Amino acid sequence: MNRVHIKTYGCQMNERDSEAVAALLRARGYRIVANEENCDVLLLNTCSVRDAAEQKAIGKAAHLAARKKKQPDFVLGILGCMAQNRGAELLDRLPDVDLIVGTQKFHQVPGYLDNLRAAQAAGAPIGSTIIDIAEEAGSQNTIRDHVLEAQQVSAFVSIQQGCNMDCAFCIVPKTRGDERSRPMDDIVRECEQLAERGVKEITLLGQIVTSYGRRDYVHTGGVTPFVQLLERVNAIPGLQRIRFTSPHPRGFKDDLIQAYGRLEKLCEYVHLPLQSGSNRILKEMNRPYSRERYLEIVSALRAVRPDMYFSTDVIVGFPGETEEDFAQTRELFETCNYDMAYIFKYSIRTGTPAATLADQVPDAVKEERNQVLLGLLEANSNRRNATLLGTTQEVLVEGPDKKDLQFMGRTRGNRIVHFAADERLIGALAPVKIERASTAVLYGSLALAGVENP
CATH class of the missing domain: 3.40.50.12160 (Methylthiotransferase, N-terminal domain)
Structure with a gap:
């Protein structure tokens, strides 16, 4: 049993x-x-x-x-x-x-x-x-053990639990508790051990991952604890790529933005939650930034990495969202030209401030606005994928695809690529020439010269 x-x-x-x-x-x-x-x-x-x-x-x-x-x-x-x-x-x-x-x-x-x-x-x-369901001091330090499958090349590493942001729509502070960070040395040791076991790509995880260690470590020379952690993980031998999620726009200070230009293993992919493009709705959501500040962050990141890929979270139909509010979200969504987005219809969560707000938006209106953004996203993705046709992309080979017909991997921009390959390439950074594309997937063939062995 x-x-x-x-x-x-x-x-x-x-x-x-x-x-x-x-x-x-x-x-x-x-x-x-x-x-x-x-x-x-x-x-x-x-x-x-x-x-x-x-x-x-x-x-x-x-x-x-x-x-x-x-x-x-x-x-x-x-x-x-x-x-x-x-x-x-x-x-x-x-x-x-x-x-x-x-x-x-x-x-x-x-x-x-x-x-x-x-x-x-x-x-x-x-x-x-x-x-x-009791709280337990230090519980964030217990999420450290891994079950690695044979030839697994990517892994998640939890660095922080909980959230102190109190967004009006969000139940996470109740379900995950207050913000708590793990010791930096423990995280680096875990990443080193994963690299020794063959992991090539690590994704650092937290409810607000960019808030990591802000109460536990000093800012050294204007460098936040989170960027200090990125620097140490970047130095681990054998590791090839670093990603992180989920951040908050307020965490994108200059040190993090510049890290994309100097840390070679930090992938040019950013998940940057928007939630709304209306300053009025952002204030109602208790999101401490403006659409103008959000655009500044996007522009600064693209200045450092012109080839940056962006994904985001957006909520449509937040209580009181007018047609004008949604028009501002749509306009900002188009301006940012996202490669991927998680678009949610607002859902009442009992116990959150937004649950009792007046002017709840009808479901039919939420669905209409959801479909508008999904249509824009599909067009954005197709347009970005079209620019990749004929190019050669560095792909981390993960293994056979779900149908076991070809192999698959991801570009540094987090695009899925399918291609014919051999099992010996699992874990390698392989150049793949992109030959065709759907909205969500790229297809190509190996350009074998220069393949880096795992």
Whole structure:
């Protein structure tokens, strides 16, 4: 009864949390299985950013609860943001859940499962649901273990948890707690160990990743702790690329902008959340920047790296958003010429300031505005991809594609490329000539001269 399947909803931080839980469980003697039909324990690592994400996880849990009638020893657990947000309230709808663990208690999951298995082995019913959503000092330091697949070339590294920004629409401060950073030496050591195990690309993760260490380390010569960390990771032998997410526009001071011109491993790709192009709506959202300042950041980054790729987050239909407000968002969206964007229709999150605001925007209007921006994004992506046709791009070869027909990798600008290759190139930085493109994917062929061996 030790086979565990973890199903993850939501962001890259949730993916990293699930991986850390899996590593801890393996160390305790559990088997992590890919197929949920073959597991004895199923853990749902959940998201609360939008109501739809919570409802999806609740629906999945309700479906799985029926399995317990056929398999009495089956264990069902809910982890992460929804567990933190709802706690014992989940039992009103999901009375058969055995384990509810919040975002600061992931490292306790193996011990709780041990307790449940011990009860089963003794022939006793599982009994009351185990619920742990308490805060725990230092919990940010427990997300450090990795489960690396064979020839895995990229990895996430958590550097910071929590958020102090209090955006009016966002539930994250409630689900993730106050801002907490890991020791820099520990992060660098983790990155070094990953590089020694063959990882070529690392993505640094945090709720507000650019706020890393601001209360824990001094600014040295005008260089923020986050950029100090980037400098140290950039110096790690064997590592080829660095990315990070998710930042905040206010974190893009001159030192970070200039880092793109001097740190050769820092990829020319920026995720820069916008949320709205209207100063009035930004103020209502409690976002401490203006559209003018946002454009200054974009322009400064493009001055340092003219070939910079940009992605963003945008919310349409925030309470009170008028046609003029949306027109300003659309205009700024067009001006910034994003390569990728995550466009969300505003979702009421109970407990946030925006939930009680007047002038909630009708769903039909949200959908219309969503489609407008999606149309612009598709045109932007097609236009950028067209400029790459005939060029040779440096691609980090990750492995076979999902259909196992070709190999795939990513450019420094985070574009997915499919091409014919050999397994020996996994982990290599390979030059690929781009021959055709869809909206989301590039296709090409290897230009083998000069391939760097992994």
